Amino acid sequence: MDVESDDRDPGRALCSGQWDSDLSDEDDGQSWRCDVTGLRDVTDTAPAQGSSAHRQCPLSDGSVIVHFDLDCFYAQVEMLRNPELRNVPLGVQQKYLVVTCNYVARRMGVNKLMTVTAARERCPRLVLVSGEDLTHYREMSDQVTGEQPKSLEIMACTGFETTRAFPMEEALGFIHQPTTNKQTQGNSTNNELLRRFSGAVERLGFDENFIDVSDTVRTWTTEKFTSEGMLSFEGHVYDHKAPDPLDPVHIRLALGSKIAAMMREQLHRQLGLTSCAGIAENKLLAKLVCSAHKPNQQTLLLPESVDKLLTSLERPSQLPGIGQSTSMKLKRLGVNSMDTLRACPLEKLESELGSEQANTIKNLSRGVDPSPINPSGLPQSLSDEDSFKNCSSEEAAKQKMEELLKKVLPRLHKDGRLPGTVRVTIRRAFSGKSQRDAAGLNDTMHCLRRESRQCPVPTAAQRQVQQGDFLQATRPLLVILMKLFHKLVDVTKPFHLTLINVCFCKLTRPSNKDITERSIDDLLASSSHLSQSKMLKRFISGNDDFEGRRTFEELKSLSTKDSVSNVEGQPTRKRQRTMHDALKRAECQATSSSQATVQNVDREVFLQLPVDIQEEILANCPREQACLLSTLVSSTEPHSVHQVEVEKQKFSDRLTGCTALPECLTTEAPCMEQEVRQEPVSPIKIVLEEDRFLTKHNSPCTSTSEIVTTTISPLHGDFTEWQDEEPDNRLTDLDATKNTHISRSGTRFSSDERNADFDLRTSTTPNTLLDQKSDFTCSSDHGSLPNDVDPQVFRFLPAAIQNELLASWRATPHVCETPSLKAAKQSQGIERYFKKK
């Protein structure tokens, strides 16, 4: 393994795990790869007490659960998007809150969910970026979790019985490659490996995942991992207990720690993300022990240490599952600590909580949690919301909802499912206590804060959304939203809202007919993807090859093999439609589609195209326009300066930014950064990207100070009205203006829009931009195209894709030289976050 040299304890090469470490987190933090590996000899020091067959608590069912938690998630994504932010104390801002911050900022006293004012008091140099738009976080989250395709159609299309997105898939390959290559011969296809790794993934929020590795561990245990009495594990062991190589439970958990380390390594290698992991026998314990060592470390919990972990908690509410309401009930019973909870008779708990919940939390207090991993699969709802200081007119509410619609509809469209139900939720301004304050005492006031009304979505609107016809769908949907709104608010009386949420749920798969209508669309839908680009290059290069059917066959094979790749967080399993159906449909409709026209498209040229290509263009048109709109509104415009600069960096520079740290590290640097910095000098198992890493080593952080954008603090924009409520702090405002790193929020919240009542995003980019930047570019100002690209075909591509192709051609003079599929797979995870959209 790629164990770091353990210079802390050179005399114990075989026993370098961390159960006996007495160093603090700051000192003995782990590398992004996998902490320190423990390799323990049977004859070594005494194992954990009470282990082996004599274990007191026989509750073990052999489960091994891993809980993953990404480090300072939003902040990490922002640092990937702009590596310069890595070096500075960074906070991610939503309205007046710093929802999270990087560990540089945490060392300076900034915490999660701190007010901006408080955060700046503790750290005047704090750099803030706006995190109100969750798109990038959601997309990264989707890549981490992967998708869980279940559709029969996908299996029919791909031949895969199960398909799994790459993080887990690659981890599996990683796991099995060294051990099974020769043992199981070549008969085991990738497919088989996939099936052997049957861990289901359950999401919790955007940045946490549970995975049940019991089965994987079982196969490992029978293989040669426990050979000769050596027990190998990775990372910390909670309470520094030594795993007992003779204890089957310890062995299984130790193997779980190996799996966790490999998966974390994959997360870092492929997505550039650092994370923590907890390994234990159930979800509760895995999650609790996960945070024992942060950031970028993992901790293994042995059954003997469960009590110590639980009694280390200060309050019952620190048990996941005991929330605000339950906490208050416990408080009424005089239960304020773990000790009192564990001592409290069950009957007493039942009096306040009911027997079921009483039982549940009693179990939790003992570390018992039988709940299974529930594979999350596709989201059950898609919503967008906005909060504001005041919304007190019908018109204002309507406008808010229209803006919310404009953000959520493209997401719905990408999802591909039909929304059966819409819901509007409001929050009224309330003189009572906030939820946080209410947690203290008064329990009658705070509850009725949100109200909602829902209704079915008309099928016509469903179809329009699915087809990307947002402009058509918006009006009728808005009418519906207003009806729901009127059910909630009597507009003849004064009202005062502070939040509106629009949620689409009861999402169902489109009918077969809908599927075939969307299938070609899917393949060409996105413009910001490497493999997509590659597909398109093949698509347009070589006129001789330009028979629709053959091209589509290529697309099919590419998309199948590359099913791991995913566009804009679009679930893999939505690529389920069979190409066969798509082609059939294209043929059937060729005649009628020829009659249709596309704006800005030369009809003569259009008619010369093969009929199925015509069909595709027609099908693609509204969708591309809609996508363009959404990206212009939410991304390109406010980020333009920043994004352009970032794009100048090469891929290796980006990896540099996310893995290596520049010289400005202080002695205060946390273990994460220290370990990460060591990475280049340790033997890394990088195969495909080795050259890039070498480049990185030679020129770390080449992009420093490429971005010089003096900006205005967000505090000058959106938040002026919030500031009226908070104790003002103009000095921090002034400090903020000195900052040269807030290019995104600064651009976004420029002074022109500061009075737009908290929501300036959509007004930043007027719809007319869509008209100016039409989907189909007719101009010939592309300059010279590569020889093997048919200009007539090129000009039919959506502008965004044209630009992407042009950029890539500029970057690499060899037109047809595309990276290997495998290389594309490796890089796309990070790559896509730096592409213009």
Place this chain on the structure above:
DNA sequence: ATGGGGTTT
């Protein structure tokens, strides 16, 4: 609080 997301009642 904020901007999401989930399940149960």
Place this chain on the structure above:
DNA sequence: AAACCCC
């Protein structure tokens, strides 16, 4: 539709 829960 609200009330819980989670991040």
